[in-house]
Amino acid sequence: MVTLPRSARLAAWSAAWLRGDASIDDVVDRVHGDDEPHDAVDIPGTTGAVGLSEALRALRDAGARSLRVALPAPGDPTGLGGPADFNGYAIDAGEAVIADGAPYALVPDVRAFGPPGDQGHFVTWMCRPAEPPPAGPPLAEADRELTSALLAAGSTLTDLDVPSWRPEVEALLGDVRANRESEPLPRGFPAQAQAVAARSVRLLAVVRFALDDDGGAVTAVDAASRRSALTPLERTSRAALAAACNALA
Structure with missing residues (x-):
């Protein structure tokens, strides 16, 4: 898990x-x-x-x-x-x-x-x-940005055939598409926070598999294309996960 x-x-x-x-x-x-x-x-x-x-x-x-x-x-x-x-x-x-x-x-x-x-x-x-951090995006905004980043990166994951060379990625993407629950946040967190946390932590794992291993990229151009497309998804997933876990703060 x-x-x-x-x-x-x-x-x-x-x-x-x-x-x-x-x-x-x-x-x-x-x-x-x-x-x-x-x-x-x-x-x-x-x-x-x-x-x-x-x-x-x-x-x-x-x-x-x-x-x-x-x-x-x-x-x-x-x-x-x-x-x-x-x-x-x-x-x-x-x-x-x-x-x-x-x-x-x-x-x-x-x-x-x-x-x-x-x-x-x-x-x-x-x-x-430590000094107080700047306010992060509201949970609803972080959720929308995560959805947009996933749509933008989806074709890259498909075109570069990441799931075929990393079975873990295929399983994680299946969980994201099916909206499966993940490690739960505590009681009291809103349902949207639970869902965003589950989706963002899986997407982070997908992106890190892809960015840490260029084995599925046929050429250096493919590897650069993957990194260019997936880096924004990694950044947005981190922000969304933080927003979900900070929903009670």
């Missing part, structure tokens, strides 16, 4: 917890997934490394009313408000969680261990000073 990025899970489930729609144990279980237990460092009011539940309670005590996910990329700092040091950490990680009501953010440091095919992950959330 395609899963949400760790920061998306942390933002969505923490937002539900802060609203009283989930327990702190629900948050920790959802965020950990198959990882080793997460810890956090540099959390205000704590010393040394602490568990994720203690970190979230400390951020709440520091004034956090909700948490927002940002899914930036090099050249696209969408969802980040600064300062520059924090932006750099978040862009390198490709994800971050920013507190509303407190000047802090969390960035995951993920370390894999074990042999290929049987790897686990140690995750440490680094707390960094």
Whole structure:
């Protein structure tokens, strides 16, 4: 199953917890997934490394009313408000969680261990000073933009025959066309947020398969054409996923 990025899970489930729609144990279980237990460092009011539940309670005590996910990329700092040091950490990680009501953010440091095919992950959330991010697009607007980007990129996926050389892509595209549910957001999120999260996280996986592997492109021109067509879909999918997971913030 395609899963949400760790920061998306942390933002969505923490937002539900802060609203009283989930327990702190629900948050920790959802965020950990198959990882080793997460810890956090540099959390205000704590010393040394602490568990994720203690970190979230400390951020709440520091004034956090909700948490927002940002899914930036090099050249696209969408969802980040600064300062520059924090932006750099978040862009390198490709994800971050920013507190509303407190000047802090969390960035995951993920370390894999074990042999290929049987790897686990140690995750440490680094707390960094952060400024409020600019407002993102409303969920309905992000949904419309995602639909438009998918229509624009659809012919490229078909013409370059991506599904034939990556069976995972064919399965994911089938899920998108059938509007199948994915890993759910917490109770309390609107139905549109649930649907947009499911669609955008699958499209992100499709695009990243295609952009990371040019094996299905017959020529360099084909590879460049694919990248040109799919990069906007990747960017729009990240924005839509963030909008869905921030729907309660």
